[in-house]
Amino acid sequence: MARQLKKLTVEVPADLLARATMASGEGVTPTVRRGLELVAAGSAYGHLRRFRGKVKFGIKLSELRLD
Numbered sequence: 001m002a003r004q005l006k007k008l009t010v011e012v013p014a015d016l017l018a019r020a021t022m023a024s025g026e027g028v029t030p031t032v033r034r035g036l037e038l039v040a041a042g043s044a045y046g047h048l049r050r051f052r053g054k055v056k057f058g059i060k061l062s063e064l065r066l067d
Contacts, residue, residue: 010032017028024031
């Protein structure tokens, strides 16, 4: 199934866009996509952090380190 795309027009500070594209080493579209992915991932990680200390694992850390 093909990914549905949405065309946007956004206003961003020129210096921020220049720094972001320089940091990514890519063009505007891939840089903006990566930024949106990072925002979405940050939210997901925030939800996962709520489980810290609440999930019990059946394997011990020392056993995992044997690999």
